[in-house]
Amino acid sequence: MKHLAGLLFCLLLVSVTNADNLDSSAALFLKNCAACHGLNLQGGDAQSLVDGKWVFAPNRDARKLVIKNGIPASGMPPHNTFTTQQINGLVDYIDAKAKAFKDNPTDIQPSAGQTIATLEKSDYTLKVQQWVTDVKIPWAIQFLDPTTALVTERPGGLRIIKNGQLDPQPIKNTPEVWHTGQGGLLDVNVDSEYATNKWIYLSYSHKLDGQNQGMTRVVRGKIVDHTWTDQQVLFEAPHHLYKSTRHHYGSRIVFPPDGYLYFSIGERGHQNDAQDITKPNGKIHRINRDGTIPPNNPFVNKPDAIPSIYTFGNRNPQGLSVHPVTGRVWESEHGPKGGDELNLIQKAGNYGWPEVTFGINYNGTPITPFTTMKGMVDPIIHWTPSIAVCGIEFYDGSLFSKWTNHLIVTSLAFQEVRLVKIEGEKVTDQEILIKRMGRVRDAAIGPDGAIYLATNGPDRILRLIPGVQ
Ligand code: HEC
Structure with a gap:
């Protein structure tokens, strides 16, 4: 007891x-x-x-x-x-x-699009949903049609998401990429006439056989029976200009309404090459969609120039987006320590790197005393300290009508997504939409008007929708 x-x-x-x-x-x-x-x-x-x-x-x-x-x-x-x-x-x-x-x-929320955060923003209550996991270092996201999205994975996978479900099998036979440093499978974009011509475009770090030398390459192909076929190489730099560095490949691919294909290449860690139009790195390029060179490109008649060059003096442009109304191409590029830039692209423009920058060397020493110079194009805005600006996308969907024609800006180091409000050629406001949910590499506007984000650490696709206010 x-x-x-x-x-x-x-x-x-x-x-x-x-x-x-x-x-x-x-x-x-x-x-x-x-x-x-x-x-x-x-x-x-x-x-x-x-x-x-x-x-x-x-x-x-x-x-x-x-x-x-x-x-x-x-x-x-x-x-x-x-x-x-x-x-x-x-x-x-x-x-x-x-x-x-x-x-x-x-x-409990449904697993596809499970809400992981609800945030009060100035225009909307914002719901952050975890849309897709199990992707490896997603680099770019793009919609093919209302129910299908394509995602590139930096190690080399091209993945399909159908109705919010990730197809477990990557597309077969995609090009071999040099997955080292910042290299790998980079951007994906879809021809504006995809419904009839089925062309899909990829950019990636291409390595020369038997040599540790690489450069950004652009190809197009079709997906038939879950396999990449009919590949055509649209841009490949002369092989003696390939580099052994592992970083600053760019790149993005866009199709403004002028019918051309614009793509970017970073300076591959060779900063002075950005000012040299006989080198492909540190540039925005413009080609026809079949890879031929438009005869009115700015440097076609300059001896030894790379004829696809459209602008130069670009450090590492990892964002390109076409303004939904003006059709003009906006660009974002990583600065060094400080001096990340948002630029408006103009033919033959010199964007200044490394003669002009708001940034400094990583060790704190100055790169140049100049932040502006005659004959060079100033950024629309710069971010100092660097947010490590990555993909950008103009909002043209139906869900967030107050954000129409404003820019969604992603960032790696700061792990942010910003809404950058733009009137004409001026930035009028900036607001951080999400923070600390992973390094954000790309944004896409879905056919449903939601904003889709490719994040790394954790690796997943997030989906932003307005919540109930
Ligand atoms: C400043 C914000 C912040 C604070 C404060 C914080 N966390 Fe976290 N926590 C995070 C983030 C961000 C993640 C990663 C989530 C993601 O990115 O998916 C995380 C992840 C986690 C995970 C892992 C979840 C998983 O799926 O594996 C656990 C467990 C966790 N937190 C518990 C805690 C606990 C307990 C505390 C308080 C002692 C705490 N956290 C405080 C932001 C925070």
Whole structure:
């Protein structure tokens, strides 16, 4: 009897202590975690912790490590001052909340387009949905038709997403890419007459056989029976101009209404080449869609010039987008330390790199005293410090009517997506739409008017839609 009473007392004590622990863990969570993961753990700026979906930490031990060490590339901060007991308590608390959430499944979002954050922005409540996971370093996204999107993966995969479902098999027979440094399979775009001609365009880092030398190459082809066929090489630089550097390939491909194909190549880490029109790197190029050179290109009559060059002095242009009304091409390029630029492309324009920049060398030394110079085109705006600006896309969809003809701007290092409002040739406002949800490489406007984002760390496609206000 005595023993039994003692046992009961102990059990009571244990359960009281557990409840106490959960309470103190709840307080700890509220203070340290709720700002990002949401008051009820269902997601906010960061993902839900109660939906049973784990991107980084599939089991309890992994969760403990993630809480202690953080995930620096994703904006999950370390909590290394917490005791083991506090961390264990937080994991217990998350488990208990997840179970309660699971027992009440009416709250659970559909898995395709599961909402991971709801954010108040000046024009809209913005819902961030996780649309597709299981992609590897997605570099570009583009819609083929109302139900099909194409995604490039930097290691080389060309993937199809049909009705929000990722086809598990990459397209067969796509070109071999040199996946090293910043190289790999880069942009994908679809001919504006795709419905009749079926052409799909790719840019990638092309390596010479048996040599560690590469350059951006542009091809087009068709997808037939899940296989890349009928490939034509549209742009390939002379092989003696290939480089052994691993970075600054650009690149984007766009089709403005003038009928030409514009694409970009970064300066491949050879900054002075950007001013040299006998070199393909550090330029925006313009070709016909079959790869031939338009006779009215600006440098076709200059001896030794690369005839496809349209502008020069571009550092590493990883964004191109066509203005929906004017049809003009806007460009974004990475500066060095500081001096990321948004430019409006004009024929034969010299965009200044490295003679003119708002940036400095990574070691802090100046590159040039000049931020502007006669005969060179100034950026529309620059971002200093660098946000590491990547893909840009004008909004022309139906869901966010207040954003019509404004620019969606993505960033790698700052892990941001910005809305950049543009009137004529001026930027009138900038707002950060999402932050710390991965490095964002590309944005596409879907046929449904949603904004689709290719992110890395975690690797996934996010979807932005307006929420209920
Ligand atoms: C500043 C924002 C922020 C704070 C504060 C924060 N987190 Fe996170 N957390 C994140 C982000 C961002 C991720 C990665 C989510 C993503 O990008 O998918 C993450 C991921 C996680 C993961 C891994 C999820 C998975 O799917 O594997 C766990 C577990 C986690 N957080 C728990 C916590 C806990 C517990 C706290 C408080 C002690 C906390 N976080 C505080 C932003 C935050």
